[in-house]
Amino acid sequence: MGATATLSEAGLVAEPGEETTCSVTIRNAGQVVDQFAVDVVGDASGWATAEPATVNLLPGETGTVTVRFAPPRSSDVPAGTIPFGVRVFSSEDPAGSVVEEGTVQLGAFTEVTAEIVPAKVEAGSKADFEVAVDNRGNRPVAVELSPLDPEDELEFRLERERTDLAPGTAAFVRMRARPRKRFLRGQPVRHRFHVFVTADGGEPIKTEGTMVQRQLLPKWLLPALAALLVLLLALVTLWFTVLRPAVKSAAREAAQEQNQEIVKAAQDAGAGADQAKKNADQAKQNSEQAMKAVGLTPPGETTGGGTANDGTNPSRPNAAAAGTPTDFRVAADANIDANVNRFAEFPYTMPDPKKTLVITDLILQNPRGDTGTLRLLRDSGGTKSVLLEVGLSNFRDLDHHWLQAWRFQPGEKIVLAVSCQNPGDRGRCTPSVSFSGRVE
The missing domain is CATH 2.60.120.340 (Nucleoplasmin core domain)
Structure with missing residues (x-):
């Protein structure tokens, strides 16, 4: 048998960020001089040390090692009962190594932080924010959110007024702010407000945000309307003073010239109509006589033809799919x-x-x-x-x-x-x- 070990306390109490100790008494139960290595195993091993880490003992001799527990003030180490073991390893008789078990009762602490994201929003009728709440403590907490406008010029709507947070987690609660009064034109108005975050009945945490209320009409709208009105007035003036008289004058002159040409053409056509008719009748008779003389029948006017149609109507291919x-x-x-x-x-x-x-x-x-x-x-x-x-x-x-x-x-x-x-x-x-x- 290599060693025996005894803890001075099997149940320890510790607070996050503070230190507590216990001692382990080691006895060399072997027949030779032996060196024993001491360390801590289990969930507490990351923040526990043994001093000294090794002891040399003669057969039957005993020694004492101090075990220090320094749990960090962090959400990574939850509150509650944490088991551990003190391992005593014999270099001469590994099979004779022993482990003494104990527990550390770790106290709880609460640390909640909050902020409004973004801290400032510019808008005309509504502004959307998020309240980011972090639980940096080592125990679950329930938090309540309460927005407040000291000037009572804003109305608020929270996605939820209460939320539960596990250690080391964060929650984002959406919030919308609306001004009670709105204006079409004017200078921007700043509305500062607060959101109070209270964890399990503790002291409220205050975080601040700002809504910059702008006018509802875009700044470019009135200058654009004025420019458009000036352009329309210029076009109307140009039409009545320049374009319309010029169009009427040109149309009148063109109509007179066209009437003169029509009258002249009608006179010429009337003078030659009779002669043309006589010439046409004579030409027709001569043509029919010539065809009959060679044994042909005078042809009549025929109409026909068409547009080739292969019966297909190819359609335009569809646009490529968007993916x-x-x-x-x-x-x-x-x-x-x-x-x-x-x-x-x-x-x-x-x-x-x-x-x-x-x-x-x-x-x-x-x-x-x-x-x-x-x-x-x-x-x-x-x-x-x-x-x-x-x-x-x-x-x-x-x-x-x-x-x-x-x-x-x-x-x-x-x-x-x-x-x-x-x-x-x-x-x-x-x-x-x-x-x-x-x-x-």
Whole structure:
């Protein structure tokens, strides 16, 4: 038998951000001098240490090791009972190693933050916001939202007034603000308001937003109407003073000349009509006599013919189909990196490499409020170019829409690149991007 171990306390109580200790007594139950390595296993191993980490004991000798527990004040370590084990490993007799088990009762703490996104919106009749609420504590909380306009000039409508948050999660509650009074023309008016976020009956957290109320009529409308009216007046004046008299004069002169020509032609036609009739009758008689003389029957006028018709009516081919709609999501899981110029890449490859991908919309999501930089790259045969670069701390949920879509030719890839500068206790960066478009 290599060793025996005894904990001074099997049930410990600790608070997040504070330290608690216990001791383990080790006895060398073997027959030779042995070295024992001591460490902590289980859920508490990430924030527990043994001092000293190794002890050397003679046969039958005992030693004491202090085990320190320092749970971080973070949502990554939930409140409640956390089991652990103190492992004593014998270097001379591995089979004689032992593990003593205990528990740490970790206290709960509440830390809720909130902000209005965006902080300012300019609009004429309504403004849409989102209230971002983060639970950075280590226990679930229920929060209530209550908007307030000190001047009572705005009306609010919340998507929901209460929401539940697990530790380390965030919620986005949509909110619409409408001014009670509107105006067609005038200078913009600023309306400052507050949203109070209360977690489980605690002290309310106040966050501030602003709606800049604009006039309902576009600024360009009145100048455009004035310019159009001036143009219409100029055209009417030009018609009555220049164009209409000129048109009447030209029409009168043309009508007189035409009447004179018609009168003259009628006189000439009347003078030669009789002679023409006589000549025509004589020519007809001569022609019939000539054909009869050679045994032919004088032909009559025939009509016939037609337009060849092959019975087909080809139609214009239909326009090419607009493509197949598609949507997909690319998520990142990037390690913390102190070098802001080094990026972890997460590529997306088309399922069918022979088709073209057209991107018209995308949504950037950063629900945990990570810190760093996000890039979208085009990978064309190993040559990469930056399409979009955004700071992670500048958004939680951000939409982009284009009139001129992004086109990725066959063989090209979309690459999500992330440079993560989170504090050490925040963990890895996990932003994502959702794409919408079509495949052609």
